[in-house]
Amino acid sequence: MLAPQLLRAAAPAARVLPRRCAACSSSLPRRPWPSPHPRLFTSSAPWSLPPKPATAAAKGSRVVKDEDIPHEVVVLVDPATKGLLPPSTLAGLLASLDRTRYAIQLVDAAHDPPICRILDKKEQYQREKDKKAKAQERAKAPATTPGAGGGAPKEVHLTWGVSAHDLEHKLKKGKEMLARGKRVLVCLGDKKRVAVKANQDVRQQVIRQIQQELAGAGELSARPANREGLVVLDFKPVAAAAAAAA
Structure with missing residues (x-):
């Protein structure tokens, strides 16, 4: 007859019972919450940036400037020689500019890389102001200077x-x-x-x-x-x- 100690050793290990609810003695359900560190990239659904809002370039604006230029790498026209400078990133060019005085304007999008030029806002404003003043002078010439013979004969x-x-x-x-x-x-x-x-x-x-x-x-x-x-x-x-x- 086996000793009681051997019987206890041969007995199967005690099963670990799940936690019980104190009120109903039922098993507590597992929390359905995700892991505190969710996966950002999966093989089934590739990650991508959200689409950009419509800009001046997308809307077909005649003048495309600065961040509206849809190209990462561009070449600038040298203001002194009118030749093309080496390619540069648009972000780097914008970061190096005095944005209160200058802007970058797209000139030729078909070129590879696209061609841009530095736009002096002050000079452009002055040219537009002079052009408007001359147009007003031409419009007033026949009325204010009747002897000048202005306008088409x-x-x-x-x-x-x-x-x-x-x-x-x-x-x-x-x-x-x-x-x-x-x-x-x-x-x-x-x-x-x-x-x-x-x-x-x-x-x-x-x-x-x-x-x-x-x-x-x-x-x-x-x-x-x-x-x-x-x-x-x-x-x-x-x-x-x-x-x-x-």
């Missing part, structure tokens, strides 16, 4: 066989333009599909009639000129001639 087309009545009627608008300080071009030519051309005497007579009709409002600024088969008389306002003489 008014053209009046006549034939050498024009009647006195038609001549007076067609030159009426020309006289109004001269009074407003604008130049008037009177273009004279033969009628279409006419075999007999006006001789020199007829032409001189018509020119004298035109000068008489426009007398007091304008006068010839130069000798009659030939342009594409037409004789062109360039009349300038009388006020302009008086101001030039003074």
